[in-house]
Amino acid sequence: MSRLAIIGAGYVGLVTAACMAQLGHEVIGLDIDPERVRLLNQGGVPIFEPGLAELIAANQERLRFTTDPAEAHATGEFVFLCVDTPPTYSGDADLTRIWQAIESMPLSDGDRVLVTKSTVPVGTGASVQAELARRGFVRLDYCSNPEFLREGTAIQDFMHPDRVVVGSNEAATRARVAALYGPLDTTIVETNVASAEMIKYASNAFLATKISFINEIANVCEATGADVRTVAHGMGLDKRIGPHFLQAGIGYGGSCFPKDVSALKQLAGNSGYHFQLLTAVLEVNELQKRRVIGKLKRHLGDQLRGLRIALLGLAFKPNTDDIREASAIVLASRLLAEGAEIVVFDPVAMENARSLLPSIMYASTAEEALVGADACVLVTEWAEFVHLDWAGAKDLMRRPLLIDGRNALDGETLVGLGFTYEGVGIPQ
Ligand SMILES: NC(=O)c1ccc[n+]([C@@H]2O[C@H](COP(=O)([O-])OP(=O)(O)OC[C@H]3O[C@@H](n4cnc5c(N)ncnc54)[C@H](O)[C@@H]3O)[C@@H](O)[C@H]2O)c1
Missing domain, CATH: 3.40.50.720 (NAD(P)-binding Rossmann-like Domain)
Structure with missing residues (x-):
């Protein structure tokens, strides 16, 4: 002891x-x-x-x-x-x-x-x-x-x-x-001390690179008709690649990856080395969050002003109340800039967001967030969203448009229920 x-x-x-x-x-x-x-x-x-x-x-x-x-x-x-x-x-x-x-x-x-x-x-x-x-x-x-x-x-x-x-x-x-x-x-x-410090940065930067890589593959899948879920599965079975961190989505967030990738890039730069790969990893992640706006516009038209968008999830991932660098923050801010009305629900993270996003609406349940919505974006794949009564949810919405930012939902079933469903890297 x-x-x-x-x-x-x-x-x-x-x-x-x-x-x-x-x-x-x-x-x-x-x-x-x-x-x-x-x-x-x-x-x-x-x-x-x-x-x-x-x-x-x-x-x-x-x-x-x-x-x-x-x-x-x-x-x-x-x-x-x-x-x-x-x-x-x-x-x-x-x-x-x-x-x-x-x-x-x-x-x-x-x-x-x-x-x-x-x-x-x-x-x-x-x-x-x-x-x-x-x-x-x-x-x-x-x-x-x-x-x-x-x-x-x-x-x-x-x-x-x-x-x-x-x-x-x-x-x-x-x-x-x-x-x-x-x-x-x-x-x-x-x-030694220096190598231990580098192991941490290199590990996080590598994992972030894997995420940005599969997100870029997903974007190419969208342009070519391939399905990133099958692509990731087929890649991940290769033991040299492994299945982890190959889930395409709307970008990584949290208190570690964004800041650690950026800090390693700056550390390299301050030491005289230009870490080009990390510059791309950061840029891909930023763009990935914003691609949701393009998807919404494709279905709703160019003007989002006055439209009501429900965001399910604020935390950067499920089972935490941490919203640091969460994709939801960027997404909500972009949608506000477009003039949309934003209503959110998260099972545990809402208190942490109120001061950061004071001009959005906070619902007390997922269903309440969906009432009258022109679109729903699944931002954080909390189990309660995955298992939501989506048939009932559809009736609450003004338009049944569902953008699944984490490929967490069963698109075929949702389309069967009458939703217009769009995931990340999944053929339409
Ligand atoms: N959160 C993660 O998942 C995670 C994982 C691995 C590593 N890390 C690293 O661990 C570190 C801590 O991260 P975190 O998420 O726990 O941060 P955090 O913000 O949750 O907690 C930091 C705590 O330190 C306290 N604090 C600040 N200055 C202090 C001081 N001078 N004396 C005493 N307390 C002080 C703050 O009040 C706060 O409670 C960071 O460097 C982070 O990168 C975080």
Whole structure:
């Protein structure tokens, strides 16, 4: 059993805290948001992540939260940095919160390891180590331990990871951090700090590339009459390609892929290398979200002004309330610019969207969103949308036009019900 301080109680920090407590470690979570900490100490959970509330409740004895850095650092043999690293306007990673967290670390005795789980550009670990040395931290080791969990299945991903990457320039530090994950049945990749940092960026950039690739194939399918679902299936059976991340749709979003692809592109550029492939990946993803507008216009005419468009889903994917960089945000904004009326429904993410999209309408059920709609766009493939009573839904709409942005619905059945159905990369 070890004592861990987890800095940042967001999606990664809370899952890490709860799972590390479940593995038997004693954990204190630190956050700068007093409301968040108050809620957590009262047994509440500030984010939607399946199973998280239960896991936190089950590990209460080994898990507490504070806003006081001195209290958190007094107990931690291992200090995990899990703060957010959002994009700046330039597309680089904003490391403000990393530096704030480091500045609030009190200089204290004892052998400790600072472990960075936040996604940071290659070279950040070296800068952090130099800063800590300058501030007189002599008995503090450093480790890059990037996180690969996916929102919606985060606990499963943490407890059954494909690999754990442990990057330190000291073998003893790598062994100490790897030992924390001892109970997990997984492969530990031991490497230096820079390579660990790059593994995270390269992994996300590769997955985003796969998505943009299949989306471009889908667009060519639309122009040529092939069906991207069969194409992806046929491709994915090739073990060198694999079936994952070959689902065509209206683009990736979320708190990781967009910012990490952009940060890697900028990192390369800042180092003097022009990463052309990533420029295309980003551009394809942007255009992919906007293609929905063209599809709507093809069916509804060039003027969307005054038409009522229902968007089902706001979260960037099902089973999360995270709307960061969600395709729905761009789509809603584009449709507003066209003068359309937008009505949305999402099972859990609506509160997060209200301040970002104040001039759209928020329905309290999917059915309510569809009443009087000229078109429906399925943006997030929540199970409740896939299993909606679509026959009943059709009667609620003014026009039965359904754009399936995730190829999640059975188009043939919907056409049989009288819908005009259009997926992504599916022949009309
Ligand atoms: N969300 C994911 O699916 C995911 C997956 C893998 C990696 N990551 C990476 O993990 C990091 C965290 O992401 P997230 O989604 O958990 O972010 P988040 O925004 O959900 O949580 C960050 C938390 O850190 C807190 N915080 C900010 N500055 C602080 C400080 N100085 N001291 C204490 N707390 C502070 C914030 O209040 C917030 O609660 C990012 O670098 C992200 O790229 C995220």
